[in-house]
Amino acid sequence: xxxxxxIDGKSVAATVLDECRAxxxxxxxxxxxxxxxxxxxxxxxxxxxxxxxxxxxxAELGFHSVKIELPASTTQEELLEVVxxxxxxxxxxxxxxxxxxxxxxxxxxxxxxxxxxxxxxxxHPENVAKLVLEDPTGFVPCTPAGCMRLLESAGIQTNGxxxxxxxxxxxxxxxxxxxLVSKKSxxxxxxxxxxxxxxxxxxxxxxxxxxxxGRPEMVKADWVKPGAVVIDVGINRVEDPSKKSxxxxxxxxxxxxxxxxxxxITPVPGGVGPMTIAMLMKNTLQAARQxx
Amino acid sequence: xxxxxxIDGKSVAATVLDECRAxxxxxxxxxxxxxxxxxxxxxxxxxxxxxxxxxxxxAELGFHSVKIELPASTTQEELLEVVxxxxxxxxxxxxxxxxxxxxxxxxxxxxxxxxxxxxxxxxHPENVAKLVLEDPTGFVPCTPAGCMRLLESAGIQTNGxxxxxxxxxxxxxxxxxxxLVSKKSxxxxxxxxxxxxxxxxxxxxxxxxxxxxGRPEMVKADWVKPGAVVIDVGINRVEDPSKKSxxxxxxxxxxxxxxxxxxxITPVPGGVGPMTIAMLMKNTLQAARQxx
Numbered sequence: 336x337x338x339x340x341x342i343d344g345k346s347v348a349a350t351v352l353d354e355c356r357a358x359x360x361x362x363x364x365x366x367x368x369x370x371x372x373x374x375x376x377x378x379x380x381x382x383x384x385x386x387x388x389x390x391x392x393x394a395e396l397g398f399h400s401v402k403i404e405l406p407a408s409t410t411q412e413e414l415l416e417v418v419x420x421x422x423x424x425x426x427x428x429x430x431x432x433x434x435x436x437x438x439x440x441x442x443x444x445x446x447x448x449x450x451x452x453x454x455x456x457x458x459h460p461e462n463v464a465k466l467v468l469e470d471p472t473g474f475v476p477c478t479p480a481g482c483m484r485l486l487e488s489a490g491i492q493t494n495g496x497x498x499x500x501x502x503x504x505x506x507x508x509x510x511x512x513x514x515l516v517s518k519k520s521x522x523x524x525x526x527x528x529x530x531x532x533x534x535x536x537x538x539x540x541x542x543x544x545x546x547x548x549g550r551p552e553m554v555k556a557d558w559v560k561p562g563a564v565v566i567d568v569g570i571n572r573v574e575d576p577s578k579k580s581x582x583x584x585x586x587x588x589x590x591x592x593x594x595x596x597x598x599x600i601t602p603v604p605g606g607v608g609p610m611t612i613a614m615l616m617k618n619t620l621q622a623a624r625q626x627x
Numbered sequence: 628x629x630x631x632x633x634i635d636g637k638s639v640a641a642t643v644l645d646e647c648r649a650x651x652x653x654x655x656x657x658x659x660x661x662x663x664x665x666x667x668x669x670x671x672x673x674x675x676x677x678x679x680x681x682x683x684x685x686a687e688l689g690f691h692s693v694k695i696e697l698p699a700s701t702t703q704e705e706l707l708e709v710v711x712x713x714x715x716x717x718x719x720x721x722x723x724x725x726x727x728x729x730x731x732x733x734x735x736x737x738x739x740x741x742x743x744x745x746x747x748x749x750x751h752p753e754n755v756a757k758l759v760l761e762d763p764t765g766f767v768p769c770t771p772a773g774c775m776r777l778l779e780s781a782g783i784q785t786n787g788x789x790x791x792x793x794x795x796x797x798x799x800x801x802x803x804x805x806x807l808v809s810k811k812s813x814x815x816x817x818x819x820x821x822x823x824x825x826x827x828x829x830x831x832x833x834x835x836x837x838x839x840x841g842r843p844e845m846v847k848a849d850w851v852k853p854g855a856v857v858i859d860v861g862i863n864r865v866e867d868p869s870k871k872s873x874x875x876x877x878x879x880x881x882x883x884x885x886x887x888x889x890x891x892i893t894p895v896p897g898g899v900g901p902m903t904i905a906m907l908m909k910n911t912l913q914a915a916r917q918x919x
Contacts, residue, residue, distance in 0.1 A: 463759050464752030467801060495824045503808050509759060516795055516818045523829060525817040526808045532787045537815060 337561075340489060340599040344481075347488045348609035352396060355616045359397045362623055369623035370399035371429040371455070371615075372421045376414060376436045377407035386433050392612055398619065399426055407437045414440060415448050422450040428626050429455035429619035452626055455618035458505070466510055469517050472625065474618045479511040481610025482545060482566050483520075489599050491543065491564050493520040499538050501554070501587070502547035503528045507568050511545055534558070546587035554588040556596060565593060565600040568607050629853075632781060632891040636773075639780045640901035644688060647908045651689045654915055661915035662691035663721040663747070663907075664713045668706060668732060669699035674725045681723070684904055690911065691718055699729050706732060707740050714742040720918050721747035721911035744918055747910035750797070758802055761809050764917065766910045771803040773902025774837060774858050775812075781891050783835065783856050785812040791830050793846070793879070794839035795820045799860050803837055826850070838879035846880040848888060857885060857892040860899050 359369050371393050375386045386402060393400030403417060414432070421430045430453045432445050446454070451461035457474035465473025475483075486493060498515050502508035503526055515522040527537050529548065538544055538558040546554050547568035559565060569587030586603030594600050601607055651661050663685050667678045678694060685692030695709060706724070713722045722745045724737050738746070743753035749766035757765025767775075778785060790807050794800035795818055807814040819829050821840065830836055830850040838846050839860035851857060861879030878895030886892050893899055 460756030460760070461752055463756040467755050467759060468752070468797060495822055497824075497829075505760060509805075509808075512818070513801075516801075516820070521820075521822040523817065523819050523823040525815065526804070527815050528808070528813075530787055530813040531815040532789075537789075 337595050337597075339594050339597040341594075342485050342489050342566075342599055342601045342606060344485060344601060344606040344609045347485055348481075348613040350488070351484065351610070351613040351617060352392070355613070355620055356396045358620050362620070363397060367623055367627065368397070368399045368426070369429075369619050370401070370424075370427045371431065371619045372401040372403060372424070372427045374403045374405065374414070374417060374421075374430070374432045376405045376409050376432070376440060379435075382433045382435075389431070389612060389615065392616060393619075396616060398616070401427065409437075409440075411440055411444070414445060418445060418448045422448075422453065427453065428622040429453055429615075431456050431615070453622055455615060455622055457510070457618065463505070466513050469519070474621065475514065475614075476506055476510045477611045477614040477618065478507050478547075478568060478607065479514055480614040480617070481607055482511060482568065483514055484614065485566065485601060485607065485610060486543070486564070489564075491599065493522040493543065496522045496542040497525070497540055498522040498543040498545065499525045499527055499541035500545045500547065501527050501534070501538065502545075502549070502568070504547065507547040511547065515543075548587050550587055551585045552587070552589040554593060556589070556592040559593050559596050561596050562598045563596070565597050566607065567601050567603050570603060570608055629887050629889075631886050631889040633886075634777050634781050634858075634891055634893045634898060636777060636893060636898040636901045639777055640773075640905040642780070643776065643902070643905035643909060644684070647905070647912055648688045650912050654912070655689060659915055659919065660689070660691045660718070661721075661911050662693070662716075662719045663723065663911045664693040664695065664716070664719045666695045666697065666706070666709060666713075666722070666724045668697045668701050668724070668728045671727075674727075678725050681904060681907065684908060685911075688908060690908070693719065701729075701732075703732055703736070706737060710737060710740045714740075714745065719745065720914040721745055721907075723748050723907070745914055747907060747914055749802070749910065755797070755802075758805050761811070766913065767806065767906075768798055768802045769903045769906040769910065770799050770839075770860060770899065771806055772906040772909070773899055774803060774860065775806055776906065777858065777893060777899065777902060778835070778856070781856075783891065785814040785835065788814045788834040789817075789832055790814040790835045790837065791817045791819055791833035792837045792839065793819050793826070793830065794837075794841070794860070796839065799839040803839065807835075840879050842879055843877045844879070844881040846885060848881070848884040851885050851888050853888050854890045855888070857889050858899065859893050859895050862895060862900055 390402045446458045451459040457476040462473040500512045512524045512526045516524040535558045543564045545566045551571040567586035567588040575583040682694045738750045743751040749768040754765040804816045804818045808816045827850045835856045837858045843863040859878035859880040867875040
């Protein structure tokens with residue numbers, strides 16, 4: 336039985352946050368306090384938790400932070416007006432509108448309204464293009480950026496590696512594939528998805544397997560080449576009567592049966608999850624540095 | 628010995644051009660004559676040939692066309708001023724600055740200066756992002772758009788197919804991979820490149836192999852799975868003493884040894900090559916339609 340390296344996302348995230356704290360102090364000493372604005376429309380409980388945790392992390396790192404909570408009845412134009420005033424606010428370097436907004440909001444239009452230099456989520460077309468063009472002044476979406484940092488921290492070589500990314504979303508799958516195939520990473524990258532034929536066989540080729548598909552424990556033992564590195568981006572809530580809450584979190588990977596096959600693997604929770612917010616802080620610092 | 632279907636790019640391009648001619652006439656009847664401006668800086672002979680052929684095709688289709696030839700000494704600011712005046716010109720729907728410009732020109736900045744609604748090359752960040760976001764109002768770069776049309780015309784299914792794209796350029800490899808992995812095409816796509824390990828083995832998995840790497844006859848018989856479809860994007864000039872000109876054109880695929888293995892293959896010349904200009908005309912029509 337192989338003992339895999341469990342990639343500890345909490346610990347790597349803590350290191351990233353320490354770096355951020357130090358850099359925030361250095362910037363503040365120069366008169367630039369990094370500032371993040373988080374906008375929440377409506378009362379979605381999960382979103383409220385995320386937004387609260389972002390604000391708390393800002394406070395811990397010495398960032399300036401603004402939390403704007405708007406009622407679910409906020410109109411598109413009112414939301415755009417909030418974004419525009421944040422674009423103009425010199426104390427704010429990063430702007431994030433918590434997803435998903437209420438159904439009557441055109442999220443695409445809201446993202447486009449954010450000044451791309453403050454788009455720390457990396458979803459603005461300007462930053463999407465910079466990712467494709469390998470322009471380091473762009474903002475990389477936080478979750479794939481976090482996965483890259485986990486690979487790096489675990490000393491995993493991407494150069495020449497065969498990587499399979501399951502999932503083709505704009506938030507994880509596509510940016511992850513683009514990062515891995517870039518001249519900096521040099522991986523051979525396959526983008527697979529729910530419509531792929533023989534998904535297990537495709538995944539079995541991978542030296543590095545990234546699961547970002549949102550289906551609980553889809554990746555089984557026979558999907559994984561012995562010795563592979565597995566990065567599990569999924570965060571799925573499944574029923575579990577044995578838990579007091581009646582449910583538990585699980586990834587896209589059947590961890591129990593897969594882990595012993597791997598050379599390294601990220602757990603859920605405690606793997607990719609904690610990295611997302613850490614990379615958001617990194618992006619906010621990058622924005623503060625670039626905007627000056 | 629298998630007889631492959633030779634995908635006739637000249638014939639498919641002629642069909643595309645016929646469609647363009649008909650649509651140009653219909654638009655012109657509505658008072659909108661599609662207009663393309665091609666800007667050439669310097670006296671590169673190959674570029675002069677390309678620009679001449681674009682202007683000639685416009686004339687044949689009933690497009691309005693403007694050819695702007697500037698001396699190699701043109702400054703960045705002078706070139707940007709030309710682009711700005713074309714952006715403002717209501718008779719012009721498509722603007723193309725022939726690549727490569729002289730070394731003192733910042734090509735990236737010139738592309739950014741083009742109104743993205745007139746960027747018929749599809750290189751502006753706005754159109755790069757639209758490709759990633761699968762927004763059909765964007766312009767798809769002409770060569771990968773031409774490859775997609777060749778696949779379609781030959782009745783080749785991409786849905787669920789394993790595709791390998793060799794090459795990760797912004798002009799062909801990356802956009803081709805993004806088109807193939809989109810929800811419209813649903814292929815499983817591997818992006819391989821010069822740094823990939825075991826490139827022949829990776830290519831041998833492909834149901835559809837797209838070679839866009841710019842190395843003459845790199846893809847040999849043992850790189851190709853019997854029955855595969857091969858799309859050869861390479862146009863390489865190699866020495867050939869048996870020719871009067873002393874050279875001949877060849878693709879990235881060793882056609883002589885590969886063709887008999889394939890179910891379908893594009894020749895060089897006469898495969899992908901003629902499609903590029905045809906798709907440029909398609910893009911110019913799309914611009915004319917969208918700008919009105």
